[in-house]
Amino acid sequence: DTAVSQTPKYLVTQMGNDKSIKCEQNLGHDTMYWYKQDSKKFLKIMFSYNNKELIINETVPNRFSPKSPDKAHLNLHINSLELGDSAVYFCASSQGRGVTNEKLFFGSGTQLSVL
């Protein structure tokens, strides 16, 4: 069973469209994250939720909106897609919100291509 699963794996869309990426974890973790990996492989955190509460909200355009219906799910909705949004988006989870005893479990990524 996949611990952290993201769908879709690939997403190709036109500029201006609205799209969502879904993430689910079956590890019973309390905290989930979205990271963005750009074309130069830089990974940067976007959001983090702990028990459905937003705890990390980095400086990202407000076209990006995370939604956590329950602690096992963290979806990422993107409005008015732009070329610069093309990247690989990784979902991750951890048991708690502190780094000292936790490790992140990552999904396999969603390759978003905006044309």
Next chain:
Amino acid sequence: AQSVTQLDSQVPVFEEAPVELRCNYSSSVSVYLFWYVQYPNQGLQLLLKYLSGSTLVKGINGFEAEFNKSQTSFHLRKPSVHISDTAEYFCAVTFAGGYNKLIFGAGTRLAVHP
């Protein structure tokens, strides 16, 4: 603010040779350091982490890293690599109270050749 620099974007090496992947960090506060590995078409997996205590940290798959505070480095080493170690390796840092807001380096592509 914290930052991470991985000095080599690519490291080619022959199988069974030793390897060192370099990582330097910058921070004005105490940090926690990590190495993650990303195999092709997969998410990242934790190799090892330094939180406190012994500066030599052992991880999975025979990797180890040494925290050097004076040189602000956290280099990753393996004495003998295998073809299966071919992957992208990421160094990351966070700080006390930073939750899991990991700051990643740009990655080093390790290519192991037969």
